[in-house]
Amino acid sequence: MGIAMGAFLQLAGHWFFPYSSITAMLAAFVIVIAISYGFELFSMVSGLGRYDFYDAIASIIGGVLGMAAVIWAHYKFGF
Numbered sequence: 001m002g003i004a005m006g007a008f009l010q011l012a013g014h015w016f017f018p019y020s021s022i023t024a025m026l027a028a029f030v031i032v033i034a035i036s037y038g039f040e041l042f043s044m045v046s047g048l049g050r051y052d053f054y055d056a057i058a059s060i061i062g063g064v065l066g067m068a069a070v071i072w073a074h075y076k077f078g079f
Helices: 002-016 021-046 053-077
Strands: none
Touching (some): 002 021
16 A cells, blocks of 8 residues: 555645646655554544554555656656
8 A cells, every 4th residue: 555655645745836846746755654653543542443564664665666756657648
């Protein structure tokens, strides 16, 4: 799920910040971290699900891979 989340957020970043790729990347990265770790914190506080820090790390890595795929496609094909 992290790959899809990172790809979607990177596309949204390019839509919100069309002339600043760095801002789009930073915004997407911060949101990927917030969602990934925030979900784990919610699991820990609410007792719903299981808190696992490494699950958040895996989701962040997947998000970065999804972002990288969109960035590559953006520069390769220019969409």
